[in-house]
Amino acid sequence: MARVKFLCDADRCIECNACVTACKNEHEVPWGINRRRVVTINDGKPGERSVSMACMHCTDAPCAAVCPVSCFYTTADGVVLHSKDLCIGCGYCFYACPFGAPQYPKVGNFGSRGKMDKCTYCAGGPEADSTPAEYAKYGANRLAQGKLPICAEMCSTKSLLAGDGAIIAEIYKERVMKRGYGSGAWGWTTAYHEGIAV
Amino acid sequence: MTTSPSHIRSIIFALAILIAMPAMPVLAQQLGPDGAPNPTASVVPEQKLLQQSPRIEGRIDIPSERARVLMQPAGRQWDHFHEITLHWVGAIVILGMIALLGAAYLIIGRLRISKGRCGHKVLRFSSFERFSHWLTAASFVVLGLTGLNITFGKIVLLPIFGPEAFSSMSEAAKYVHNYVSAAFVIGLVLIVALWIKDNLPRKADIDWIKQGGGFIKSKHAPSGRFNAGEKLVFWFALGAGAAVIISGCLLIFPFYVTDIAGMQIAQVVHAVIAVLFIAVIIAHIYIGTLGMEGAFEAMATGEVDLNWAKEHHDLWLEEQLAKERLAARSGQSSAVPAE
Ligand code: HEM
Ligand code: SF4
Ligand code: SF4
Numbered sequence: 001m002a003r004v005k006f007l008c009d010a011d012r013c014i015e016c017n018a019c020v021t022a023c024k025n026e027h028e029v030p031w032g033i034n035r036r037r038v039v040t041i042n043d044g045k046p047g048e049r050s051v052s053m054a055c056m057h058c059t060d061a062p063c064a065a066v067c068p069v070s071c072f073y074t075t076a077d078g079v080v081l082h083s084k085d086l087c088i089g090c091g092y093c094f095y096a097c098p099f100g101a102p103q104y105p106k107v108g109n110f111g112s113r114g115k116m117d118k119c120t121y122c123a124g125g126p127e128a129d130s131t132p133a134e135y136a137k138y139g140a141n142r143l144a145q146g147k148l149p150i151c152a153e154m155c156s157t158k159s160l161l162a163g164d165g166a167i168i169a170e171i172y173k174e175r176v177m178k179r180g181y182g183s184g185a186w187g188w189t190t191a192y193h194e195g196i197a198v
Numbered sequence: 199m200t201t202s203p204s205h206i207r208s209i210i211f212a213l214a215i216l217i218a219m220p221a222m223p224v225l226a227q228q229l230g231p232d233g234a235p236n237p238t239a240s241v242v243p244e245q246k247l248l249q250q251s252p253r254i255e256g257r258i259d260i261p262s263e264r265a266r267v268l269m270q271p272a273g274r275q276w277d278h279f280h281e282i283t284l285h286w287v288g289a290i291v292i293l294g295m296i297a298l299l300g301a302a303y304l305i306i307g308r309l310r311i312s313k314g315r316c317g318h319k320v321l322r323f324s325s326f327e328r329f330s331h332w333l334t335a336a337s338f339v340v341l342g343l344t345g346l347n348i349t350f351g352k353i354v355l356l357p358i359f360g361p362e363a364f365s366s367m368s369e370a371a372k373y374v375h376n377y378v379s380a381a382f383v384i385g386l387v388l389i390v391a392l393w394i395k396d397n398l399p400r401k402a403d404i405d406w407i408k409q410g411g412g413f414i415k416s417k418h419a420p421s422g423r424f425n426a427g428e429k430l431v432f433w434f435a436l437g438a439g440a441a442v443i444i445s446g447c448l449l450i451f452p453f454y455v456t457d458i459a460g461m462q463i464a465q466v467v468h469a470v471i472a473v474l475f476i477a478v479i480i481a482h483i484y485i486g487t488l489g490m491e492g493a494f495e496a497m498a499t500g501e502v503d504l505n506w507a508k509e510h511h512d513l514w515l516e517e518q519l520a521k522e523r524l525a526a527r528s529g530q531s532s533a534v535p536a537e
Contacts, residue, residue: 011241017259034260039268041256047242051256051268062277068348069365070356086361088369090348091452095462096280098273100264112376113452184244190271195245 003078004121005165005192006152007172008052010183012159015040015050019151019160023054026122026150027139033103035119036151049183052160054151055080055101055119056191063093063102077143078165079121084137089113098190121162122149169196244269252459264453276462280469288349288473295477299484309490311506312415319501320518327392328500334385337378342476344375349469379446386439396423397432402513412510423514431482438475442468 015038023029023036036054061080064072071086091113093102104113124141127134134141142150152162161168169185176182176198185196247254254269323331347355347368356364403426406412409419411427419425424432445468448456456464486493492506507515 010244034265037258037260037265039256039258039266041242041247041254041268043257049242053268062274065277066280068352069361069368070352071361071365083361086365088365088372090372092280092465094264095458095465096273096277098269098271100267100270100458181241183241186244187269189245190269190274 002164002166004057004163005078005168005188006054006056006121006149007161007168007185007188009159009161009172009175010049010051010186011179011181012157012175013038013050013052014157014159016156018154018156019052022150022154023119026142027120029117029139030105033105033117035101035103035117037100051186052151052155053099053101053187055097055121056099056187057121058098058191059193062096062098066092066096068092073126075123077121077123079123079143081120081123081125081138082116082118083126084115084117085126087115089115091116093118099187119149122147165192172196173198263457267458270458272459272462276465279466284349284469284473285353287470288346291473291477292480295480299481299489302484303488306413308488309412311492311503312509313505315492315503316505318504320504320507320515321500322496322502322507323500325500328497330385330388330392331497333381334389337382337385338479340378341375341382342472342479344371344378345472346476347371348375349473376450379443379450382439383443386435386443390436393424393432397429399426399429403429418509418512420513421511422517423511425510431478434478435475438471438478441471442475445471 017038020034020036020038027035029035036052038050038052040048040050042048057078057080059078061072061074064070064074064080064082067082067087068090069086069088072080072082074080089104089107089112091102091104093116094100094104101118103117105115105117106112107114120138120141122140122142124130124134124144125138127137129144130141140150142148147153149162152160155161161171172182172185173196182198189195244254248269248271252270252272253267255266256268258265348371351364351368351371355367359367400422402420402422406419406421406426409417411425412419412421445464448454448461448464449468452461486497492503493510496502504515507518
């Protein structure tokens with residue numbers, strides 16, 4: 001099976017936030033939880049770039065390593081998922097995640113966190129595929145239906161790419177060669193221990 | 199150390215760089231030969247930004263400082279600390295201490311009262327002192343066990359209990375750790391208030407160390423209410439307790455006062471100090487129970503045998519007996535009116 005990845009071509013992202021909106025809508029993500037976000041670097045200055053970021057589904061995922069109840073698992077496609085039934089809301093995965101992906105609904109007093117929520121690569125969770133129980137906890141399981149994540153599908157400039165890592169790397173490489181510049185595959189070296197050499 | 203002007207200059211330079219750092223990622227707009235902006239040259243390469251600063255931050259519409267951080271590769275280093283360094287340090291320090299104490303028990307054995315008990319009792323700790331001690335001690339044990347469950351539970355307990363039971367237990371342990379922390383804070387404050395006076399260093403401490411701290415039977419180590427060893431435990435508990443409380447509060451109120459790097463540092467401080475603290479307290483428990491005859495009752499009933507006090511806290515015993523005599527005399531004088 002292919003190793004799926006995300007790639008945001010920052011030289012194309014126009015910060016329209018369609019990916020963010022599509023994600024919220026597709027999974028009915030509650031208020032205050034942001035599975036995907038767009039950060040703008042050097043806002044209003046020369047060299048401004050926007051990057052759409054969510055869980056990168058890392059190789060040797062640090063979130064999975066630090067979880068004190070080991071509630072993560074990696075699918076055959078390389079998607080990093082977790083069980084909300086087992087999560088204790090300790091917040092450690094957020095400290096370990098290089099991309100700020102894990103989100104927590106605030107429940108109760110002080111800083112006490114609820115069950116962690118994050119991007120599932122539109123692949124649901126441990127429940128049986130495409131069941132209401134799975135939808136309620138993790139949102140839609142598009143992967144089980146043979147579809148790619150909604151954020152990348154919706155991207156109007158095709159800045160955000162999802163799919164087989166080797167194929168999207170090839171697409172990015174071609175783009176950089178053609179236009180003559182590229183700011184890099186954001187997060188790839190940190191997430192996958194390899195960048196894309198152009 | 200002398201501070202020459204060149205030192206000061208380099209410090210100011212370093213400060214200026216630190217202040218200028220957030221502005222550094224801005225790269226100047228590069229223009230082509232025709233004067234038009236050149237998108238190729240003004241590109242912002244990710245790797246360059248990471249070389250300039252440990253995190254890449256930008257602007258975001260979500261009203262959260264956390265969300266502004268696009269990337270923090272240090273998460274991987276924190277993962278390494280938590281999964282490799284902490285496991286080794288924790289296991290070596292705690293198991294090492296237990297092994298050391300086991301060896302001490304086998305080699306030195308239980309320190310007996312050399313002259314045996316005489317049966318006469320002296321009050322050593324008031325009931326309020328004992329309450330403060332046990333409040334701190336009980337909350338410490340609970341915090342230590344529930345904390346170690348976060349560190350080692352998945353290695354030791356998860357295979358035994360299975361994922362569901364282990365998760366439910368860990369969730370309960372998390373809440374217990376968070377709430378029992380309040381009891382520990384109160385206990386530590388009480389202990390410090392009650393005992394700081396008797397723990398200030400004095401001349402007898404040096405003699406006590408020179409005489410082998412009471413471990414050498416042929417020598418007598420003089421001591422006031424607390425000996426130099428106990429004082430070390432006191433000051434360690436005060437320092438480590440403060441560190442664990444401050445870092446623990448930062449962890450309980452995540453991101454209230456600090457950013458992601460601060461949270462990681464708070465966790466590292468909390469975990470490292472906690473395992474050292476646990477090791478030191480294991481030694482403290484050993485000496486107070488198995489290691490020395492006649493010590494435990496001081497904290498249990500509050501009273502110790504006179505011979506034990508003579509052997510371990512002679513200077514304190516003298517003061518105590520003097521006080522008792524004084525109290526008895528003034529008590530007599532008021533009870534029996536002069537004729
Ligand atoms: C005011 C006191 C304290 C506060 C507020 C506090 C708070 C916390 C918090 C919030 C955590 C993160 C995990 C969780 O949510 O359960 C934690 C972890 C931990 N605490 Fe405490 N704690 C306190 C005192 C102590 C003491 C006295 C000890 C040691 C005896 C201790 C040992 C630990 C350990 C070993 C961990 C796990 C570290 C790790 O593996 O990441 N804590 N504490
Ligand atoms: S991006 Fe964060 S949450 Fe996603 S796999 Fe990597 S460490 Fe885990
Ligand atoms: S918040 Fe949940 S998923 Fe994240 S590390 Fe803690 S228990 Fe694991």
